[in-house]
Amino acid sequence: AQKVxxxxxxxxxxxxxxxxxxxxxxxxxxxxYLFWYKQPPSGELxxxxxxNSFDEQNExxxxxxxxxxxxxxxxxxxxxxxxxxxxxxxxxALSEARSGNTPLVFGKGTRLSVIA
Amino acid sequence: xxxxxxxxxxxxxxxxxxxxxxxxxxxxxxAMYWYKQKAKKPPELMFVYSxxxxxxxxxxxxxxxxxxxxxxxxxxxxxxxQPEDSALYLCASSQDLMxxxxxxxxxxxxxxxxx
Numbered sequence: 375a376q377k378v379x380x381x382x383x384x385x386x387x388x389x390x391x392x393x394x395x396x397x398x399x400x401x402x403x404x405x406x407y408l409f410w411y412k413q414p415p416s417g418e419l420x421x422x423x424x425x426n427s428f429d430e431q432n433e434x435x436x437x438x439x440x441x442x443x444x445x446x447x448x449x450x451x452x453x454x455x456x457x458x459x460x461x462x463x464x465x466x467a468l469s470e471a472r473s474g475n476t477p478l479v480f481g482k483g484t485r486l487s488v489i490a
Numbered sequence: 491x492x493x494x495x496x497x498x499x500x501x502x503x504x505x506x507x508x509x510x511x512x513x514x515x516x517x518x519x520x521a522m523y524w525y526k527q528k529a530k531k532p533p534e535l536m537f538v539y540s541x542x543x544x545x546x547x548x549x550x551x552x553x554x555x556x557x558x559x560x561x562x563x564x565x566x567x568x569x570x571x572q573p574e575d576s577a578l579y580l581c582a583s584s585q586d587l588m589x590x591x592x593x594x595x596x597x598x599x600x601x602x603x604x605x
Binding site (some may be wrong): 421 | 531532533535546578580591593595596597601
């Protein structure tokens with residue numbers, strides 16, 4: 375069974391600090407996809423990244439970076455020099471490619487508060 | 491353009507009312523989804539349409555009735571709801587189903603309050 379664990383329920387940081395959001399997943403499939411979404415107070419889930427299980431290269435996009443490690447089943451997300459606009463709930467999610475009926479499984483989310 | 495639009499943004503309804511939520515996308519996506527999200531919880535999948543046909547119904551009560559009139563539109567008809575149905579209802583779309591591995595793009599949601 376697939377499962378996503380985001381152990382950090384809430385994190386508070388001061389503006390300009392770096393912060394890492396943890397995501398650990400469980401799957402029996404060899405082919406799967408991992409996602410990160412941002413949900414600001416307005417409610418919309420904003421897509422941030424999609425990574426397949428065969429691509430372990432880390433990715434950087436501006437102040438955002440992602441560290442994918444299959445050995446520890448983790449897909450962590452780091453925000454460098456955080457800003458107040460980064461305040462949101464961040465969801466990590468997993469989908470398996472094997473079964474067409476497997477839904478996108480979300481973690482419980484991490485609420486990030488960036489204080490000015 | 492990765493925009494999914496939803497109307498209305500807010501909705502208050504009584505338990506005897508009938509209302510509808512609307513979702514629209516013009517990205518040429520062939521899969522569309524309805525999710526329900528309670529406060530401080532992740533989204534929960536309700537329905538999935540693929541090529542305008544209902545593909546998944548996650549055991550949702552019949553007081554929620556989805557409809558996909560065409561590939562760009564997705565409606566959710568509401569009737570005889572309960573206060574516990576109050577939530578944020580999110581619509582999403584993806585290029586195709588492909589075992590759910592395609593990226594889902596979400597709309598801004600409709601905040602529903604049932605009195």
